[in-house]
Amino acid sequence: MAVFNLFKLSMLLTLLSDLKFGSQTQKQKESVTLAGFPPQCNRIECPTYDVVYSGDGYEIRVYNSSMWATTSPIDDISFVDGTRTGFLQLFNYIQGGNSYNQQIEMTAPVLTEIAPSDGPFCESSFLVSFSVPKKNQANPPPATGITIQKWGQTYVAVRQFGGFVADSMVGVEAAALSSSLSGTVWSDAIKKSHAGEITTVYTVAQYNSPFEFDNRVNEIWFKFNM
Numbered sequence: 090m091a092v093f094n095l096f097k098l099s100m101l102l103t104l105l106s107d108l109k110f111g112s113q114t115q116k117q118k119e120s121v122t123l124a125g126f127p128p129q130c131n132r133i134e135c136p137t138y139d140v141v142y143s144g145d146g147y148e149i150r151v152y153n154s155s156m157w158a159t160t161s162p163i164d165d166i167s168f169v170d171g172t173r174t175g176f177l178q179l180f181n182y183i184q185g186g187n188s189y190n191q192q193i194e195m196t197a198p199v200l201t202e203i204a205p206s207d208g209p210f211c212e213s214s215f216l217v218s219f220s221v222p223k224k225n226q227a228n229p230p231p232a233t234g235i236t237i238q239k240w241g242q243t244y245v246a247v248r249q250f251g252g253f254v255a256d257s258m259v260g261v262e263a264a265a266l267s268s269s270l271s272g273t274v275w276s277d278a279i280k281k282s283h284a285g286e287i288t289t290v291y292t293v294a295q296y297n298s299p300f301e302f303d304n305r306v307n308e309i310w311f312k313f314n315m
């Protein structure tokens with residue numbers, strides 16, 4: 090219980106105080122070693138998945154069936170600012186700002202789905218989500234501005250990276266995932282699944298509270314169907 094509350098509180102405090110952790114970011118990027126299952130998921134609930142393939146610099150997961158509480162689209166130039174805006178809406182939701190006045194435990198990861206702008210000075214569109222805890226899935230509280238989405242079986246190509254996520258890192262990490270997938274059967278499936286999009290939609294998953302400095306785990310996700 091204490092861990093959950095600390096996670097929620099520290100997340101909020103940092104979102105509100107807009108700390109940048111400038112010098113930490115570089116140190117983390119150099120020292121972090123990433124391996125598979127995010128350690129945060131030993132402490133707070135995460136949606137379950139199976140790893141169906143481990144490649145060079147990526148893995149392919151299948152999420153069988155997961156339920157997400159998602160904000161309305163948020164238009165912003167900055168990934169960090171858009172995520173903060175969305176997280177504050179979700180924070181309000183889990184603190185009881187919903188039709189049942191029900192408090193809900195925080196889970197990990199927090200997802201930010203990015204529909205990148207198609208011009209250099211345009212805003213991107215962000216959808217921020219967290220997974221609904223198992224105990225609330227039978228009857229998730231409705232709330233204005235929050236949509237509950239149930240994913241069917243969903244494939245995800247995943248690249249992990251460390252540190253505090255900065256705006257400048259997101260596109261670079263997504264490009265790195267794209268490049269490590271190129272020429273694979275997964276790459277074809279991803280292209281097919283995203284065929285209708287003007288710019289390719291992808292997701293950033295963040296697992297840690299902002300006051301954890303060591304072994305921070307973030308992921309780029311490309312969702313697709315097979």
Ligand SMILES: *[C@@H]1O[C@H](CO)[C@@H](O)[C@H](O)[C@H]1NC(C)=O
Binds near residue numbers: 139
């Ligand atoms: C997902 O579904 C498959 C096939 O039904 C099953 O073998 C697997 O254990 C499930 N994985 C999880 C994480 O529930």
